[in-house]
Structure formats: C-alpha cells, structure tokens
Amino acid sequence: MSTLVALQVGESVKEIQLEPVSRMDLIKYSGASGDFNPIHTIDDEAKKAGLPGIIAHGMWTMGNLAKLFTDYYEEGFMKDYSIRFKGMVFLNDVITLKATLKEKQEKNLRFSVQAVNQQGNEVLKGEVLYHQY
Amino acid sequence: MFKEQIGKQSNKVKNAVERGAVKKFAEAIGDIHPIYIDEETGRNSRYQNNIAPPTFPRTFDYGVIEGLNLPNKGLIHGEQTFHYERPIRVGEEIFCYSKVKNYFEKKGNFGEMGFLVLENYGEDATGSLIFSSSSTVVISEAVRKVLAR
Numbered sequence: 001m002s003t004l005v006a007l008q009v010g011e012s013v014k015e016i017q018l019e020p021v022s023r024m025d026l027i028k029y030s031g032a033s034g035d036f037n038p039i040h041t042i043d044d045e046a047k048k049a050g051l052p053g054i055i056a057h058g059m060w061t062m063g064n065l066a067k068l069f070t071d072y073y074e075e076g077f078m079k080d081y082s083i084r085f086k087g088m089v090f091l092n093d094v095i096t097l098k099a100t101l102k103e104k105q106e107k108n109l110r111f112s113v114q115a116v117n118q119q120g121n122e123v124l125k126g127e128v129l130y131h132q133y
Numbered sequence: 134m135f136k137e138q139i140g141k142q143s144n145k146v147k148n149a150v151e152r153g154a155v156k157k158f159a160e161a162i163g164d165i166h167p168i169y170i171d172e173e174t175g176r177n178s179r180y181q182n183n184i185a186p187p188t189f190p191r192t193f194d195y196g197v198i199e200g201l202n203l204p205n206k207g208l209i210h211g212e213q214t215f216h217y218e219r220p221i222r223v224g225e226e227i228f229c230y231s232k233v234k235n236y237f238e239k240k241g242n243f244g245e246m247g248f249l250v251l252e253n254y255g256e257d258a259t260g261s262l263i264f265s266s267s268s269t270v271v272i273s274e275a276v277r278k279v280l281a282r
Binding site: 028037057063066070071073077078079080082085 | 211
C-alpha cells in the first residue's frame with residue numbers, strides 16, 4: 001500500500017475507472033441512501049422530468065470518488081470534501097475518478113478532485129482537504 | 134417563499150450508525166474496504182472500530198424544519214460539501230439537525246433560478262460537532278410556481 005506522505009505537489013493518486021453505470025448501481029444507491037427520487041431509477045419519470053433517460057444521483061458519484069482516499073485511513077482523514085456537480089451521468093457512462101495534490105501545508109494536503117466521463121467531460125469537480133495525523 | 138425560512142432549524146434527531154447500513158452504503162458506492170466492514174480490521178485500526186464512508190451522513194435523519202416544503206421532484210443538486218472533525222465510527226450515536234443557511238435567486242438559462250443552501254450538523258452526546266455538511270439545491274422558476282399554488 002502506498003502512502004500519501006510520499007506524494008509531491010503536482011502528482012496524482014492512482015486514478016480509478018468505474019464499470020459502466022448500470023441501473024442496478026442506482027437502485028442499490030437509492031436503497032442504501034434513502035434517496036428514492038425516481039429520475040434515478042425509472043425511465044418514464046426521467047422522461048417526464050425532461051431528461052433523455054435516468055441519471056445517477058450526484059451523491060453516488062461523489063460517494064464513489066471518496067474511495068480514492070480510503071486506503072490511507074491510518075494516515076489521516078478527509079477534513080473537507082467539497083464538490084460542484086457539473087454534468088449528468090447517464091446509464092452506461094464510464095466514469096474515471098481523479099485526485100491531484102495541489103498544495104502541502106504541514107498536516108494538510110489539498111487535492112483537486114474530479115470525475116470525468118468517457119467523452120472526457122467533467123461531471124463533478126471539487127476539492128479534498130486531507131488532514132494527516 | 135424560501136427567503137423567510139433562512140435561519141430556521143430542525144430539532145435534533147438521534148441517529149445510530151448501524152453496521153448493516155454502513156456495509157450496504159459502502160457496497161452501493163463500490164467501496165467495500167475492510168475499514169468499513171471487517172470487524173478485525175476496525176479493531177486493529179487507530180479508530181479501534183470500523184468507520185463510515187465520508188458521504189455516509191447522507192443517510193441520517195436530520196428532522197423536520199417547520200414550514201419548509203421542498204418538493205421531492207424537480208430539484209437539482211448543485212453543490213455539496215462535508216466537513217469533518219474526525220471520522221464517524223460504526224456503533225456510535227449521532228445527534229443530527231438541519232438549518233436553512235441561505236436562499237437567493239439568480240438569472241440563469243432557464244429563468245430566475247432559486248438557490249437554497251441547507252446546512253446539516255452531526256454532534257456527539259456532549260454536543261461536540263463531529264461533522265457538518267452543506268447542500269446547495271437549485272429550484273427552477275417552474276417548480277417554484279407549482280409550489281406557490
């Protein structure tokens with residue numbers, strides 16, 4: 001297991017490419033999170049809302065992105081995690097999760113994070129302030 | 134209609150961080166890491182217990198803000214932040230409440246868009262903050278008209 005300590009400003013943690021988004025992913029997230037807004041699971045409801053099809057919960061993508069940091073739990077924790085939702089995630093989209101170290105100040109590591117789809121468009125972007133023990 | 138809600142807050146609700154709920158949530162975000170689900174890994178960690186993923190507070194009950202009627206459809210989640218004093222531990226009890234932080238309107242591509250900022254808090258039994266989170270919800274003019282009826 002690598003550590004965040006060794007990371008230099010400008011370097012990235014190992015990116016993660018997710019499996020294509022499936023309806024079952026979103027059904028599971030609805031159940032686990034309690035967010036049953038039907039635009040995430042039922043085609044007709046998504047169409048009624050003016051969408052071309054069901055879209056992923058923004059929080060599903062944000063939840064996924066956090067796993068870039070899970071391995072480092074002995075080193076520290078996410079003190080601040082802020083995200084702006086930039087684009088919709090549709091069924092079968094292939095999402096890649098990325099984090100790049102921007103700044104190091106004593107015990108705090110500031111990362112810029114993003115999730116991009118298979119067209120290279122940002123669907124979510126933000127920042128993680130990782131606090132080291 | 135949302136402006137007058139600024140500053141209002143809900144009553145605190147006790148939430149238990151349930152092992153099963155954490156496992157289900159970790160599975161749903163594809164992060165089945167032993168620190169979330171394996172008891173031995175939790176015990177041997179610096180937390181001496183399993184912890185919950187950073188976005189897990191999404192599942193908590195924050196109580197009801199009297200007079201705030203949000204539709205369950207037609208809202209767009211614009212921004213989300215989490216702030217932690219420390220990770221959440223499986224098995225602990227967290228006292229959660231919610232507050233209307235701000236509301237403003239801005240001209241956008243789809244008319245006058247409303248931005249509602251809700252702040253959620255989670256405290257331990259002594260009232261010390263464990264985490265806070267803030268959600269910016271975008272409410273279109275069309276949805277507000279339906280609500281005003």
